[in-house]
Amino acid sequence: xxxxxxxxxxxxxxxxxxxxxxxxxxxxxxxxxxxxxxxxxxxxxxxxxxxxxxxxxxxxxxxxxxxxxxxxxxxxxxxxxxxxxxxxxxxxxxxxxxxxxxxxxxxxxxxxxxxxxxxxxxxxxxxxxxxxxxxxxxxxxxxxxxxxxxxxxxxxxxxxxxxxxxxxxxxxxxxxxxxxxxxxxxxxxxxxxxxxxxxxxxxxxxxxxxxxxxxxxxxxxxxxxxxxxxxxxxxxxxxxxxxxxxxxxxxxxxxxxxxxxxxxxxxxxxxxxxxxxxxxxxxxxxxxxxxxxxxxxxxxxxxxxxxxxxxxxxxxxxxxxxxxxxxxxxxxxxxxxxxxxxxxxxxxxxxxxxxxxxxxxxxxxxxxxxxxxxxxxxxxxxxxxxxxxxxxxxxxxxxxxxxxxxxxxxxxxxxxxxxxxxxxxxxxxxxxxxxxxxxxxxxxxxxxxxxxxxxxxxxxxxxxxxxxxxxxxxxxxxxxxxxxxxxxxxxxxxxx
Numbered sequence: 001x002x003x004x005x006x007x008x009x010x011x012x013x014x015x016x017x018x019x020x021x022x023x024x025x026x027x028x029x030x031x032x033x034x035x036x037x038x039x040x041x042x043x044x045x046x047x048x049x050x051x052x053x054x055x056x057x058x059x060x061x062x063x064x065x066x067x068x069x070x071x072x073x074x075x076x077x078x079x080x081x082x083x084x085x086x087x088x089x090x091x092x093x094x095x096x097x098x099x100x101x102x103x104x105x106x107x108x109x110x111x112x113x114x115x116x117x118x119x120x121x122x123x124x125x126x127x128x129x130x131x132x133x134x135x136x137x138x139x140x141x142x143x144x145x146x147x148x149x150x151x152x153x154x155x156x157x158x159x160x161x162x163x164x165x166x167x168x169x170x171x172x173x174x175x176x177x178x179x180x181x182x183x184x185x186x187x188x189x190x191x192x193x194x195x196x197x198x199x200x201x202x203x204x205x206x207x208x209x210x211x212x213x214x215x216x217x218x219x220x221x222x223x224x225x226x227x228x229x230x231x232x233x234x235x236x237x238x239x240x241x242x243x244x245x246x247x248x249x250x251x252x253x254x255x256x257x258x259x260x261x262x263x264x265x266x267x268x269x270x271x272x273x274x275x276x277x278x279x280x281x282x283x284x285x286x287x288x289x290x291x292x293x294x295x296x297x298x299x300x301x302x303x304x305x306x307x308x309x310x311x312x313x314x315x316x317x318x319x320x321x322x323x324x325x326x327x328x329x330x331x332x333x334x335x336x337x338x339x340x341x342x343x344x345x346x347x348x349x350x351x352x353x354x355x356x357x358x359x360x361x362x363x364x365x366x367x368x369x370x371x372x373x374x375x376x377x378x379x380x381x382x383x384x385x386x387x388x389x390x391x392x393x394x395x396x397x398x399x400x401x402x403x404x405x406x407x408x409x410x411x412x413x414x415x416x417x418x419x420x421x422x423x424x425x426x427x428x429x430x431x432x433x434x435x436x437x438x439x440x441x442x443x444x445x446x447x448x449x450x451x452x453x454x455x456x457x458x459x460x461x462x463x464x465x466x467x468x469x470x471x472x473x474x475x476x477x478x479x480x481x482x483x484x485x486x487x488x489x490x491x492x493x494x495x496x
Contacts, residue, residue, distance in 0.1 A: 032158075118170060241253070261290075264286040277310040288309040291306055380392055409490065413483075
């Protein structure tokens, strides 16, 4: 990097910090601007101030560049900053540990290789790193992320919203020409649909034929772009997992935990992917997407997939598991999931792929004799009997018949004082709320917000007076502290 002074036709000079790079296409050297300081007469007061500021900023950029290349000397870098009188203007240094991880995972190499045949006037790797920082430090819109580039003690002067959107297009295999083709295609279909009601039957047939052909072509193009994105995405997952394995040699990917969450949008417009569905954020009208995530025993993600917002979580698991089987050579995988993802179809799918499962189960889905057993000293005690909190388990086996095949499942009934206390606390809060509702008003038969603890008592005025159902509360408390785990690994040690 250096200070550039470019003469303008009016005799003044445009002052900037610039950098020379080699164009990958033409193989020729060219200059790119890093930061500009305006056009000035070099002998004027403003010109001298601009030059002084450029020299100070250049010094800071060079220092940071050297520090980021030799991150192992981070302590020396911090010490040198503390001794320097140069004002840092409250710059953010919190990105440095993430820079180390980014480099350890060889992501600069991955992203540089991805765009080796692209003609970009910015560092694709640095821009992807900047977007990672945006998600970590200040999750917000792309425009907002672009506006915060000066928060960091790092040369992010090349960042702008155009480059951010461009980088996303590059990663997805998209470009402005393809984008224009899609936009033009959609507009063409709209124009032809408007004409449908204004032409005779013969012309209408021709329009309908053209609309169908154009729609089919657009769908085919979109499918191609989605495939390109999925290909890059899978390459990134593979790269990350390979290098995480080098950093953590004893990483265990044979035990994978699966769960789903939802991400909502502050928008009510559905678009075929962003849809209304069952929200885990307790949102009612906002559109959303569903994410299925598979993590290892360290809590490090292995893979994920996004699904339409109206897709039930029970139907998401197979796609994510197939990603693992298609991209990794893992001999054995045990899928661990909570009871919300436990369906016989999912368990059969897992077995059909030669895998094992450990899943939570509802009490209603276990044998009656096991459900009726209560915690006592004959159970396998897993905590000191004299301790405040006790826990233990009891096991049972059952045979499952499915598709003319019979196999064994191990069912573990677990009891925990801690779990019981948590359930008691939740119940108390719900009862308090129910009592408050009864005290504040009389709930009639059309009231939508009904509690399972309400008991209706009819009166002659055709309204319904509500009481707390003590019997339901008592029945519920009898099962507090118990939960069930089901697995097809019948030889496993339940204590694990």
